[in-house]
Amino acid sequence: MKDVRIIVTGGTIDKVHDPISEALIFAKDNTSQIPEILSLGRCRFAHLQQIMLKDSQNFTDADRATIVKAVQDAPQTSIVVTHGTVTMGQSARWLAERISGKTVVFTGAMRPYSLSSSDGSFNLGGAVIAAQILPEGVYGVMNGQVFDAAHLHKNTELGRFDI
Amino acid sequence: MKDVRIIVTGGTIDKVHDPISEALIFAKDNTSQIPEILSLGRCRFAHLQQIMLKDSQNFTDADRATIVKAVQDAPQTSIVVTHGTVTMGQSARWLAERISGKTVVFTGAMRPYSLSSSDGSFNLGGAVIAAQILPEGVYGVMNGQVFDAAHLHKNTELGRFDI
Amino acid sequence: MKDVRIIVTGGTIDKVHDPISEALIFAKDNTSQIPEILSLGRCRFAHLQQIMLKDSQNFTDADRATIVKAVQDAPQTSIVVTHGTVTMGQSARWLAERISGKTVVFTGAMRPYSLSSSDGSFNLGGAVIAAQILPEGVYGVMNGQVFDAAHLHKNTELGRFDI
Amino acid sequence: MKDVRIIVTGGTIDKVHDPISEALIFAKDNTSQIPEILSLGRCRFAHLQQIMLKDSQNFTDADRATIVKAVQDAPQTSIVVTHGTVTMGQSARWLAERISGKTVVFTGAMRPYSLSSSDGSFNLGGAVIAAQILPEGVYGVMNGQVFDAAHLHKNTELGRFDI
Numbered sequence: 001m002k003d004v005r006i007i008v009t010g011g012t013i014d015k016v017h018d019p020i021s022e023a024l025i026f027a028k029d030n031t032s033q034i035p036e037i038l039s040l041g042r043c044r045f046a047h048l049q050q051i052m053l054k055d056s057q058n059f060t061d062a063d064r065a066t067i068v069k070a071v072q073d074a075p076q077t078s079i080v081v082t083h084g085t086v087t088m089g090q091s092a093r094w095l096a097e098r099i100s101g102k103t104v105v106f107t108g109a110m111r112p113y114s115l116s117s118s119d120g121s122f123n124l125g126g127a128v129i130a131a132q133i134l135p136e137g138v139y140g141v142m143n144g145q146v147f148d149a150a151h152l153h154k155n156t157e158l159g160r161f162d163i
Numbered sequence: 164m165k166d167v168r169i170i171v172t173g174g175t176i177d178k179v180h181d182p183i184s185e186a187l188i189f190a191k192d193n194t195s196q197i198p199e200i201l202s203l204g205r206c207r208f209a210h211l212q213q214i215m216l217k218d219s220q221n222f223t224d225a226d227r228a229t230i231v232k233a234v235q236d237a238p239q240t241s242i243v244v245t246h247g248t249v250t251m252g253q254s255a256r257w258l259a260e261r262i263s264g265k266t267v268v269f270t271g272a273m274r275p276y277s278l279s280s281s282d283g284s285f286n287l288g289g290a291v292i293a294a295q296i297l298p299e300g301v302y303g304v305m306n307g308q309v310f311d312a313a314h315l316h317k318n319t320e321l322g323r324f325d326i
Numbered sequence: 327m328k329d330v331r332i333i334v335t336g337g338t339i340d341k342v343h344d345p346i347s348e349a350l351i352f353a354k355d356n357t358s359q360i361p362e363i364l365s366l367g368r369c370r371f372a373h374l375q376q377i378m379l380k381d382s383q384n385f386t387d388a389d390r391a392t393i394v395k396a397v398q399d400a401p402q403t404s405i406v407v408t409h410g411t412v413t414m415g416q417s418a419r420w421l422a423e424r425i426s427g428k429t430v431v432f433t434g435a436m437r438p439y440s441l442s443s444s445d446g447s448f449n450l451g452g453a454v455i456a457a458q459i460l461p462e463g464v465y466g467v468m469n470g471q472v473f474d475a476a477h478l479h480k481n482t483e484l485g486r487f488d489i
Numbered sequence: 490m491k492d493v494r495i496i497v498t499g500g501t502i503d504k505v506h507d508p509i510s511e512a513l514i515f516a517k518d519n520t521s522q523i524p525e526i527l528s529l530g531r532c533r534f535a536h537l538q539q540i541m542l543k544d545s546q547n548f549t550d551a552d553r554a555t556i557v558k559a560v561q562d563a564p565q566t567s568i569v570v571t572h573g574t575v576t577m578g579q580s581a582r583w584l585a586e587r588i589s590g591k592t593v594v595f596t597g598a599m600r601p602y603s604l605s606s607s608d609g610s611f612n613l614g615g616a617v618i619a620a621q622i623l624p625e626g627v628y629g630v631m632n633g634q635v636f637d638a639a640h641l642h643k644n645t646e647l648g649r650f651d652i
Contacts, residue, residue, distance in 0.1 A: 001307070001308040001309065001325075004307070012348055015348075017350070017437050017438065017441055019338075019436040019437055019485040020482070020483070020484075020485040022338055022341075022350070023349075023350070024343070024348070024349065024350060037285070038307075040280050040281070040282055040285065041282050041284075041285030041286070041306055041307060042273060042282050042285075042305075042306040042307075042323065043285065043306050043307030043308075044306070044307075044325065045307065045308070045325070046307065110205060110345040111343050111345055112343065112441075114441065114442070114443075115343050115438075115440065115441040115442060116279075116440070116441060116442035116605070117203050117440075118203070119203055119204050119205050121204075121284035121285045121288065122200070122203065122204030122205075122206065122284045122285070122287065122288035123204070123288060124285065124288070125284065125285035125286060125287070125288030125289040125292075125307065126288040126289055126291060126292035127292075128289060128307045129288075129289035129290075129292045129293050129304060129307070129309060130292050130296065132308075132309060133293065133296055133297060133309060134296060141292060142205075143204060143205040143206050143207070144164070144167075144201075144204060144205075144206030144207075144208065144209065144288065144291045144292070145164040145206075145208070145295075146164065146292060146295060146296060156346070157346070158346075159345040159346040160205065162164075162207065162208070175511055178511075180513070180600050180601065180604055182599040182600055182648040183645070183646070183647075183648040185501055185504075185513070186512075186513070187506075187511070187512070187513060273508040274506050274508055275506065277604065277605070277606075278506055278603065278604040278605060279442070279603070279604060279605035280603075319509070320509070321509075322508040322509040327633070327634040327635065327651075330633070363611070364633075366606050366607070366608055366611065367608050367610075367611030367612070367632055367633060368599060368608050368611075368631075368632040368633075368649065369611065369632050369633030369634075370632070370633075370651065371633065371634070371651070372633065436531060442605075443529050444529070445529055445530050445531050447610035447611045447614065448526070448529065448530030448531075448532065448610045448611070448613065448614035449530070449614060450611065450614070451610065451611035451612060451613070451614030451615040451618075451633065452614040452615055452617060452618035453618075454615060454633045455614075455615035455616075455618045455619050455630060455633070455635060456618050456622065458634075458635060459619065459622055459623060459635060460622060467618060468531075469530055469531040469532050469533070470490070470493070470527075470530060470531075470532030470533075470534065470535065470614065470617045470618070471490040471532075471534070471621075472490065472618060472621060472622060486531065488490075488533065488534070
């Protein structure tokens with residue numbers, strides 16, 4: 001296997017239910033769900049790095065620059081970035097212009113992992129594999145498909161990436 | 164994306180709890196859990212083919228020949244085979260000697276998908292991606308790693324593939 | 327057992343995740359989660375009646391009058407009402423002034439049933455039992471406790487009923 | 490609320506999946522699932538006492554005597570006993586002849602809590618309520634119904650208590 005770094009930025013995959021406000025929020029103690037997904041997936045070798053927990057619709061270029069720096073600073077060449085779905089494609093294209101020598105795979109979920117029946121495990125499982133075997137470049141893995149950065153688009157009306 | 168065929172053969176990933184016998188069995192109506200994993204993973208394009216539901220410890224060479232035939236008959240070149248973990252490596256090596264021109268990826272789970280907290284979604288998500296991007300050959304994808312057939316071994320004492 | 331009617335009005339217990347808006351909403355096809363909770367609880371004898379799917383913070387006296395009518399019209403004397411937690415106590419007290427000859431038990435959840443790790447099954451399991459064995463009156467059952475209508479108060483700051 | 494003691498004896502409700510043997514067993518570190526069910530049910534006041542983790546089909550009168558002693562020694566008068574379903578009725582009747590001055594409610598599950606879709610939460614939620622409001626005596630609460638000890642019988646062929 002190749003050494004993989006997983007950079008956590010937030011997004012739906014990391015939302016949890018807040019019984020006080022009754023809304024979906026990021027955990028108040030700032031913990032991510034990704035460690036539990038990896039644990040259930042019995043994936044023990046990935047290096048986890050949580051750089052923020054943020055809705056991707058609120059992402060700025062400064063946030064994207066933070067991701068670029070984390071990717072560049074990583075000793076690994078196989079990188080997974082967990083990210084909200086709304087601007088995942090935009091971030092992927094932003095990185096594609098600024099990163100070389102690495103395989104970067106964006107992933108996330110349509111449904112929070114903390115809810116039952118999430119697509120988060122399936123997607124992360126795919127992204128971890130893709131990061132190890134795809135050539136250099138920036139990609140998205142969602143719902144069983146690999147998209148290059150240029151073709152990574154969420155259909156916000158249908159809530160899917162494949163149309 | 165590449166067209167992917169998923170050939171279902173059984174194994175732990177497909178076990179369900181029987182409240183009468185209080186044991187883990189295959190569903191009495193012979194249905195597989197794989198369609199639900201794909202549905203939650205929002206993976207809509209894979210072609211599913213259930214050829215048996217069997218414990219891999221009871222696999223015979225006749226069963227393996229049935230898998231070989233299904234792989235050869237498939238119009239797709241990207242194939243996932245869901246399979247029990249006990250003899251997954253043995254079946255992979257058996258196929259590796261008999262198949263060419265296809266990418267075949269074995270996967271399964273340590274914990275039935277029908278139980279909560281299964282590794283089934285994570286593994287299948289990885290296998291579906293691997294089948295699309297790995298070169299021809301026979302592989303296993305378990306718990307975030309790709310193994311070639313020659314190195315696909317379950318450590319039955321520790322219940323894992325990576326040691 | 328006593329014949330039990332379950333009157334569904336909505337509330338957090340019945341919320342589901344909408345992957346398009348990424349919010350918790352009532353199912354767009356207006357279906358309730360209560361039938362599935364009963365099915366998993368293998369509770370086969372209860373009569374289900376869905377009269378609305380509404381956030382209890384938006385409840386009006388007209389909504390409460392609708393509940394009163396459903397309770398009065400029911401042939402059963404053991405009644406469970408699923409209800410949002412915010413105004414559960416207020417509705418219970420409103421009913422307590424208008425209903426006699428019935429045992430009415432309000433219940434709901436702090437966390438939607440459609441998310442994993444919900445308190446919905448535990449609460450509904452308690453309410454179904456309470457409705458069969460408590461004397462006439464209006465009660466709430468939440469988180470293992472029985473409250474009479476007068477003492478059914480959500481601590482909205484702590485997100486619990488027991489303080 | 491009344492002070493409730495929950496006496497844990499094992500049974501299906503407490504089984505977990507062992508990825509090594511691929512069977513349903515009690516946790517090797519002897520931990521029970523009941524604390525997690527109570528935690529998700531946000532039931533904070535019950536006193537938990539684990540006296541064994543055992544399949545009820547292997548219960549002996551010595552095991553039943555251990556339950557009797559735990560019930561008699563408890564300062565609480567409201568007692569829940571989690572127990573396997575196979576001999577739940579037999580144990581209940583055995584206790585009914587030996588206990589007075591207490592309300593004892595047996596409960597358990599048809600499907601292990603550690604699997605998704607268990608009836609465990611629903612049943613335990615009902616038992617905790619029943620133990621607080623039923624008069625002295627020995628009962629079972631399963632799947633939304635209260636049974637007195639004399640009528641607590643598992644239909645092992647159908648896997649249910651209500652027929």
